[in-house]
Amino acid sequence: MLNLSEEKRQEYLQIAIGIGIGLIFFLLSFTVPYERVEFLSLDARFNLRPPIQQNPDIATIDIDDRALRDEGRWQDWTRDKHARVIDVIHSAGGAMVGVDIYFSEDSQQVVHLQDVLRASSLDEVVGSLRDYDAELAAAAKKAGSIYWGATFILNEGDGSERPSELAETNYSRLSHDVLEFLFRRGSCVVFDAKMTCSVPDAVAPQAFPIPCLVEASRGIGFAQIVREADGLVRKYPTFIQYRAPEDEEHVYLFPSMGLAMACEYLQVPLKNLRLHFNKHIEIPDAIMPDGSRRTLRIPINQRGEMIINWIGDFKDAFRHYPYSSLLQLQDRETLSRIKHFLSLQDTAIFDDPVLLMNATASAFPGVDSVPECIAAIYGARKYEEALESGTSEFSPALFQQVFAIAPEDAPALFEGQAEVFENVRGHYQMLHFLKSNPAISLEDAAKATQTNPGAVDSHYRRIQALLRAGGPQPSDRPLYFPEPVMLEGKEISLNELKGGVFFYGLTATGTHDLNPMPFNPRYPMVGAIANVFNTIVTAQFITPFASRWKLPIFVFIGFFTAYILSSRTTIRGSLFTMLFLVAYLLFAYWLFVNRRIWVDVVGPVGTILVSDAVIVWYKFNTAEKKRRFIKSAFEHYMNPAVVEQIAKNPDMLELGGKEMELTAFFSDVAGFTTISEQLNPPQLVELLNEYLTAMTDIVLKYNGLLDKYEGDAIIAVFGAPIHYSDHAAKACFVALDMQEKLKQMREGWKSEGKPQLHARVGINSGQMVVGNMGSKTRFDYTVIGDSVNLASRLEGVNKQYSTSIMISEFTYALCKSDVHVREIDLIQVKGKAKPVSIYEVLGRASESLPPGLEEVVNHYLIGLQAYRKKAWQEAIKAFEQALAAVPDDGPSLTYLNRCREYLSAPPPPDWDGVYVMTTK
Structure with missing residues (x-):
């Protein structure tokens, strides 16, 4: 049988505790509460790390609060508003647009009231009906780069039944013909129906684009999100599988919008992807933004979900173009083009408004803003002519006269053109002012025109540029230059949109498409698709640490923590444990930042902390039991202060001996046998207890360890268990104080008629073995060795010389400066060959001997x-x-x-x- 020391047994038990706690946390790692806390640690890593790489082509088009103010309630938006955005991106040379808006139902054709009022027949009314779906589809088809978002109803059970509440039209959205079309378009992947995979199973389309939009699209991508147990979005499904009711031979895999657009961007057809579920998705031979070719591997879990490598909060990630600003850019561009077109026409065209409108509309077919642009340019031209004729103020009355309109309509129309007039007047005045003062500064120009520098800045810069180019050209007339579109303090232009990858969706406050993520509790989900796209095209994939290593890691951490604690004192062990914890946290953070590896933090940290707490408690509880045992066992044999020190370090008393230089002390009552014959047992016990109590108190006073009583004999040791260097001197002082105390006690015994006790003391110093001697269940703390035996012999030698305190030459060598002695003899004790000098202790060196x-x-x-x-x-x-x-x-x-x-x-x-x- 393995025979382990108590120390080793305790160490192994503590290591077993650490390993057990590691196993417990491994089992907890499969629970929802554990997962929630681990997700919080992942969120912390997202928030603490430095910024990551962003693909510069990515941008979002935000339907924000301003867009809803400008265009009206979201529910009332017609689809031509989205068509305008697509037109703007296409005309600017944008590469592709992912539309995170669902067009799953046909919109109603409408006719505007003014068109009805202008119509002269029913046919004209019918002809004025607008088909917004057709307009959106036409814009998408023209662009050729639009990805529509879709959602599916997912099977939460075993997939054997389809929800009865679904209308049959839901299935018709994905008829066999549509599926075939999408497959040929490369918008889905087809596998044999016998294939099994664990990606989300769609039982029916939920919000799928209407047919005309599907036909006009570049692709379809589902835009559903996955919320974790705590409601946050951290993962994104890469594929959804769909089994069509009328096609039992195939299963269709639809990609997420982010994945579909990333494959297009990387020039890898969807059909070339290699799917290794519960491992990774391989994108072979991808052409990276820098032109290099790589094979990318997207780490996924068993459900085909990838971890989104979030860049940061929505406002801090990518470029953002508000919907209204984008349309403003288009309007500015359209205005500039029309203005240039009109500058090339005969000026007589401005004398015939109908001709002016028809000519411009013909030159710019399908541009809805032509009437507004014509009105602004026409009004600006008329106002500039008025300024040229000396008119300084353009009042509503003058406006009515110049434009020949009814007096009652003038105020409203004038108000609508007021911004145009103010713009023309500012540029006109600045032109004439700078002609006269070409070197004047902006500040001085502002003072001269009594305008603040901020308001006059654009006029000043624009006219200065014209003057440097030789003055206004015919194409610059009229002097109407709308304010530039500004974004975050910078002027933006349509040139910025060229080659961009855009994600278009809702960001307005209060809309349904806001969800919590690591950086923001209300994050626009159009940004989630952009983050997925960026994660893929920059190959910044987050890889969860392989689950097969989780158990070994947890067990090792438990073992190592326990080993640290078991092999050191409690305080040092806890300190090293905390250093280990900090080191692990830094390592986990380093892996996340530099290798994009997500290792568990909760389990290892929990294992370290709980192991530390349990083992410290166990050590404290065990030590406390030892302390209580030591106090009860030694409080009658040692000085209380010494007992307290030993109790703080119980390892001093572990079973086994330790060789040390100590001083052994033996005392005996001279003639005790004769005295015992004079007293009855109760009297003898009373006298002996009185004697032993007094003598023991003196031993303890000098931190001596009372080894044992043997009848009337007192055996003690000095210098253990807590070692001190003056053990020899203290043993001598105890012997002297004993003789002095006995002298006082004999006076009392004499008056009481009790026998007179005299004690003899033998003291020797030297190497001896001290420690717990005995069995594991019963042992004594004592000393053994020849040096101890010599002390016993010296006690007996006193009888030969009629002395009271006898010490050896070894003791004398250690305390010669502390006591007065006289050399007694050079003796050879029985059983020993080497003689020993012996001395009688006469008194303390600090006191003089009696004369x-x-x-x-x-x-x-x-x-x-x-x-x-x-x-x-x-x-x-x-x-x-x-x-x-x-x-x-x-x-x-x-x-x-x-x-x-x-x-x-x-x-x-x-x-x-x-x-x-x-x-x-």
């Missing part, structure tokens, strides 16, 4: 030197002098008797002064 004792010691030391020289008579004399001072001095009396013995029976010639002990 009588000092005299005794001086005589004693003279006698000891003579003794070792075998000068027996000289030695006897010195010892007798010592005994004269203190008659009961044990060492002097011992040596006196020994010298007398040697006088009568001298030791052998090789005698070295060593006294051999024959008893323990």
Whole structure:
């Protein structure tokens, strides 16, 4: 059976906890709450990263709040308004337009009231009916680059039943003929019906373009979004599969609008795509914007969904052209072209308004704004003529006279032309002013004309340009130059639209096409298609980390976190754990920014944090149990402060020993056997407890460790379990204080008629093994070794010399500056070959010896030197002098008797002064 230490067992248990927590988070990763939190971490990475590459061709055309103010409620918009946008893009050379608006129903033909009032017959009324669907289809067909958006009703179940509430016309939108047409057009991919894939299954079209628009389109792309569990849009389906009711042999895959347009942009037919569901979509031999050829792989999940690499908030991504600004650009362009056309005509054409209108309409067929342009140019010309004739103010009365209109109509018509007149007047005045003052600055010109610089700026720049070109030409007349269309403080022109890829849709506040995404809780979804397109054509795909690696990663993180915590102290372990957590977060962020790899953050971070919390709690709980055990086990054997330190570091007391230099202490009551015979057991126990309590308090006072009691004997050790260097001195101080305390206690016992107790102490210092000795279930913290045994022998040696405190030369070497001693002898204890010098402790070095004792010691030391020289008579004399001072001095009396013995029976010639002990 594997025999593990407690430390290893605890370490393995903590590692098992970390691995277990990693497994738990792996299982949680398949739950919706986990997914929601992980999505939040992904959103944070989107928001924190630096800007990513944007394809400069991409732009949006926004039906914004201003468009609804200018054109009316969205519900009332007729489809000619969208046709105008397509015309503008086509005429400017735009590459393609994705229309994120659904035209799934035929619009009604209408006739305007003014046309009815002008009609002279019913045929004229019928002839004035406008077919807006036909106009939109004609614009799309002319452009040849329009992608219509579509939606499908998705099968949320097993697909075996089709929803009964769908009208039959929904299916007719995708009849067999339509499907064949779309397939030939390259707008869908056809597979054998036996093919199975897990992309969303459409049971019927929901909002599919009407037939005339389908025929006029470049392609059809579905524009449905996928919301995550928290409602945000992060993924986008690449394909939807549709099985037509009348065609059981085939399955049709419709691409998303973003994918379809990206394939067109990259010049890769849809049929060339290689689909590897739950892996990637391969776009082979794609021609990138820089002209290079690459094979792109779009990472997708099992449902064919790609992750949108969002650029940022809507306003920060791509170019944006408001609907109204785009039409303004077209109107400015149309006005300029008509103005140029009229400058080439005979001026007499302006004398016949009907001729003027018919000639211009013929030159610009299908341009709805011709009447407005003619009115503006005609009015500007008339006003400029009035200014030339000296008229400074153009009042409604003068307007009525010049234009020969009814007086009651003049105010309203004048109001409609007021902006034109103001424009002409400003340019006219600036022309004549700059002719006279060609070098004047804008600021001075503004002062002279009493106009603020902002208002006069465009007039000043325009006239300066004309003057630098030699002055106004016939094509510049009349001097009507509408203000440039400005966007974010910059002038825009139709030239910017050339080669652009446009996404046209709703962005107005309160419209239905706003959804939450990582940067904005109300993001226009036309921008989602643009982001999908940009993700593909710039090959900036986000790849989720392979799910097959999730389990190993979670388990490793749990293991590594637990290993860090188990192999270090709690504080250091937690600190390293937090560093590991920060390192992982930085690594995950680096992968996302530099490699576009999305690795889980919630699981690993959760594993680290929970492992840290659980293991720290476990270590604290285990340590607390150890502390409580240590306190209960040692509070009666050690100083409380020492017990508290050991409790803070229980590893000191792990089973097993450690060799250290310590001081062992043995004390025993002299003649205790005789004393015990004088007392009955209760009296003996009472006396012994009183003695042991007093002596133990002194041991603990000096941070000694009470090893054990053996009857009347006290065994202690100094310098463990918390090591301190002055352990020898403290052991001696304890022995001195014990003798002083016993002296006081004997006075009390004497008055109580109790026996007088005397204690002998043996002290030795040296290397000894200290630690918990015993079994795993029962052990004692103790010391063992020869050094301990010597201390025990020294306690007994006291009897030979009638001393109280005996220490070895090893202890004396450590505390010679702390205590007064006298050398007693050089002895060889039983069982040992090497002799040891022993000393009697007389007092603290910080205190003087009593005068009588000092005299005794001086005589004693003279006698000891003579003794070792075998000068027996000289030695006897010195010892007798010592005994004269203190008659009961044990060492002097011992040596006196020994010298007398040697006088009568001298030791052998090789005698070295060593006294051999024959008893323990």
